[in-house]
Amino acid sequence: MAATEFALYIEDLSVSFDGFKAIDSLNLYIDKNELRVIIGPNGAGKTTLLDLICGRTRATQGSIKFKDEELTRLPEYARVRRGIGRKFQTPSIYENLSVFKNLEVSFPAGRSVLGSLFFKCTDEVLARVQVVAEEIGLADKLDTEAGLLSHGQKQWLEIGMLLMQEPELLMLDEPIAGMSARERELTAELLKRICKNRSVIVIEHDMAFVAQIAHKVTVMHQGKILAEGSMDKVQNDPKVIDVYLGH
Numbered sequence: 001m002a003a004t005e006f007a008l009y010i011e012d013l014s015v016s017f018d019g020f021k022a023i024d025s026l027n028l029y030i031d032k033n034e035l036r037v038i039i040g041p042n043g044a045g046k047t048t049l050l051d052l053i054c055g056r057t058r059a060t061q062g063s064i065k066f067k068d069e070e071l072t073r074l075p076e077y078a079r080v081r082r083g084i085g086r087k088f089q090t091p092s093i094y095e096n097l098s099v100f101k102n103l104e105v106s107f108p109a110g111r112s113v114l115g116s117l118f119f120k121c122t123d124e125v126l127a128r129v130q131v132v133a134e135e136i137g138l139a140d141k142l143d144t145e146a147g148l149l150s151h152g153q154k155q156w157l158e159i160g161m162l163l164m165q166e167p168e169l170l171m172l173d174e175p176i177a178g179m180s181a182r183e184r185e186l187t188a189e190l191l192k193r194i195c196k197n198r199s200v201i202v203i204e205h206d207m208a209f210v211a212q213i214a215h216k217v218t219v220m221h222q223g224k225i226l227a228e229g230s231m232d233k234v235q236n237d238p239k240v241i242d243v244y245l246g247h
């Protein structure tokens with residue numbers, strides 16, 4: 001298969017920590033505008049895989065191509081510039097700034113400390129803040145101090161901060177952890193909206209949520225891919241039931 005067919009093209013990827021293979025000769029292909037969910041038991045290597053894609057961890061072996069460009073040796077910041085966004089479990093928003101400011105300073109030109117000090121809020125930035133605020137459902141909270149938002153709203157704000165950079169691949173690690181039922185529903189809708197313009201990879205344990213959002217599911221086990229396909233297919237796969245769903 002030609003690399004051009006996929007947004008993300010991973011082949012023979014491995015990483016070892018003191019001789020232990022956390023990711024073991026893994027192949028993974030993600031389409032443009034695909035929402036892929038990665039599931040699997042604790043320690044399967046899911047977070048490590050996202051760390052390798054965003055450049056937080058360096059691969060021991062293999063290739064990661066994004067839009068046909070080899071990323072494997074690029075540092076984390078260079079991958080961000082190429083359109084890779086990553087959200088971690090704990091939100092890293094500026095609690096004492098308004099929702100508006102949090103989004104504004106996330107606009108690429110305002111990202112460095114110097115850049116944000118001398119940052120001029122142009123029409124372009126204002127327009128982008130408005131679009132993103134609507135996308136994350138916080139358009140009526142722009143003046144609210146971020147620290148006063150609910151847990152779910154803080155998570156959406158952080159997604160919004162990433163969207164300000166218009167990533168072409170967005171990766172989210174357990175985005176609904178700690179959310180209320182209503183917030184989970186809204187997050188599912190949000191993720192379905194944002195994957196229309198980009199690829200999204202989500203790590204998730206909540207199977208009801210996975211069923212709601214996934215285009216395709218990848219099941220990891222011991223650093224490898226155990227199964228892959230539709231939710232229906234992986235849910236009925238005896239290997240998956242044995243190592244993960246049956247527990």
Ligand SMILES: Nc1ncnc2c1ncn2[C@@H]1O[C@H](COP(=O)(O)OP(=O)(O)OP(=O)(O)O)[C@@H](O)[C@H]1O
Nearest residue numbers: 017018021022040041042043044045046047048049
């Ligand atoms: N920096 C590191 N140094 C040593 N071992 C590591 C490091 N990072 C991850 N590991 C190990 O690699 C394995 C995979 O961990 P990882 O966190 O990727 O699993 P996971 O599938 O995300 O699990 P969980 O669902 O619990 O988050 C684990 O055995 C972990 O202890």
